[in-house]
Amino acid sequence: MDYFVITNDGYGLPIAERLQNEGANVTVGQVPEQPMTLLESEGEGAYETEESRRRRLFLYEGILLKRPAEEVIDEVKKRKAKDDFVFFDLNHHFRYAERLGDAATGNPPKESDLQLEIERDLANEFVREHYPKLKVAPYETFEHVKDAKRFLRGAQGRWVLKGRAEDSSTVVPSSPVAELAEGEVVAALKERREEYETAGFLLEKLIQDPIEITPQRIYFDGKLVATFVCIENKPFGAGNIGPMTDCAGDMIFRIPDDAPINEIAFPPIVDKLARGHRGMFTWDGSILFDPKDGTPYFGEFCANRVGYNSFYTELTLCGGPKRYFEMVRRGENPYPQDRVATSVTLFNSLRDPCGLPKEGIPVHCTDDARKTLWLQDVASGPSGLQTAGFAHSIGVATGTARSVEEAADIAYAQLDYIAVESSVHRPKFDYLSREYPTSILNRLHKALEWNLFTVGFEVPA
Missing domain, CATH: 3.90.600.10 (Phosphoribosylglycinamide synthetase, C-terminal domain)
Incomplete structure (x- = not known):
């Protein structure tokens, strides 16, 4: 069984190296341009900088041979070898999985998988519909920091900040005092306004020591x-x-x-x-x-x-x-x-x-x-x-x-x-x-x- 590892941020690279060390034939395909991996809802604000891109493409340089992901996918399609295994290290590679079709086996993601992973409103509604034994904590969604600050001024208890974009930081306030916890969340919103307003964010009621x-x-x-x-x-x-x-x-x-x-x-x-x-x-x-x-x-x-x-x-x-x-x-x-x-x-x-x-x-x-x-x-x-x-x-x-x-x-x-x-x-x-x-x-x-x-x-x- 030959392995093909498709990666963007490098999560699959240690796995590819370990497979090689175990004697397997491995080909690595790296995503050259990040927009190929994003949902429309994530927006241009989620795009990487040129410096971040340079460093991302430098991962495992001189350790593993990396080729453009699209080139690797096309090679697998031409091979039509049913024993080939294509490992997609993130759901963001759903477009590459669509391009591959049924030319090989592996773990091909779908766009709907990525949506459930990063679109928190959708995930919460999915749980409400299909998970009868699981509760959804109270939450509020926002597009703008100013609206969240207004909400927090009148809200009771402590709230967790969660961004809709995959790379947005989750902020769990450390202070048990509601006023101080509010300050932690507001400070994060002010400091990383663009990060949260790019795709929106939500505030979820905190469960103490879950x-x-x-x-x-x-x-x-x-x-x-x-x-x-x-x-x-x-x-x-x-x-x-x-x-x-x-x-x-x-x-x-x-x-x-x-x-x-x-x-x-x-x-x-x-x-x-x-x-x-x-x-x-x-x-x-x-x-x-x-x-x-x-x-x-x-x-x-x-x-x-x-x-x-x-x-x-x-x-x-x-x-x-x-x-x-x-x-x-x-x-x-x-x-x-x-x-x-x-x-x-x-x-x-x-x-x-x-x-x-x-x-x-x-x-x-x-x-x-x-x-x-x-x-x-x-x-x-x-x-x-x-x-x-x-x-x-x-x-x-x-x-x-x-x-x-x-x-x-x-x-x-x-x-x-x-x-x-x-x-x-x-x-x-x-x-x-x-x-x-x-x-x-x-x-x-x-x-x-x-x-x-x-x-x-x-x-x-």
Whole structure:
């Protein structure tokens, strides 16, 4: 089976490199112009700058051979090899999937998948219609910052700021005092007015210390292959404080297909959507349980796209990408019952004057670490491996074992063998902490206490 990886922001590049290391034939297609990946609703304000584009195209330069995505898609169409597997690392590649047609298998996204992922109003209405056991928190939508400020002046409680554009920052106020929380949101709106007004935004009533759990399912040609759970830390700082990131660390594990949480997370519409997709289909929707009474609220969809960096964690749990894709294609569950996988993200804390992550910082790591780390913001420079200066995440360290503690030990041990100036990550004591209500272990314990699912690995007390 030959692999073709289509990428824009580089999420699929560590997977392509790992597939090559595992002996697979891999071709990488990179999107040259970002507008090819955007919905009309995202608008020109979502376009990248020339400097951002230069750095994006520099990702993995000198490490992997990259070709224009359209050229790669056309090559796959000419090959007409049914064994070819085309991996689209984001839903934004739906136009390339349409161009490919049925010339090969893979995980082709549809425009409707992307709409459910980033158009929050649409997602909320979808949940109201199809998810009878899931509530939608009160929210208000806005096009202009001035209207949101007026609303907040008369609103009760605290509110979370969520942009409609995919790259818009989510702002969860840290202060428990409503007036101060309002100030945090207003400050973010003022500072990044253009970012939020480009595609609009919403304010959603905040649930205090929610127990966030994300059940996920994988299908192939409409048939269920696996059910598993992701519990992630999104805030930058230990104790789940500070600004939100894509993912600062997570935990992945298999759960039974008939676990009680699945009655909430996967109503009949999900199977129907899966039957409407060829090849590999991914579905998840985060659930925010109110810790006071266990009421489940909808978080957000990641409709038909794997999550990052959780997918690197999944691939570690499943024995690598080659084994994963081969088993999923055969309709076999690659997620072991008796193991758990963990991850921690290494961030670049330095910034260039343009506001982007600092480029050109030497990345020193051993040969063994190079084979196990999922490096993201890297390229080959004159003096060796260096940061590309496009993404905040330098890379992800993962580990898998039959206990949470051992898996965390393995992941964090990898960080001893990579050195990048001023890089930062959340500490291991925080990963294993029971000292604050939203820690990964506390959320896992709460889910087990509520009998949402069972697990086959060792969980610390």
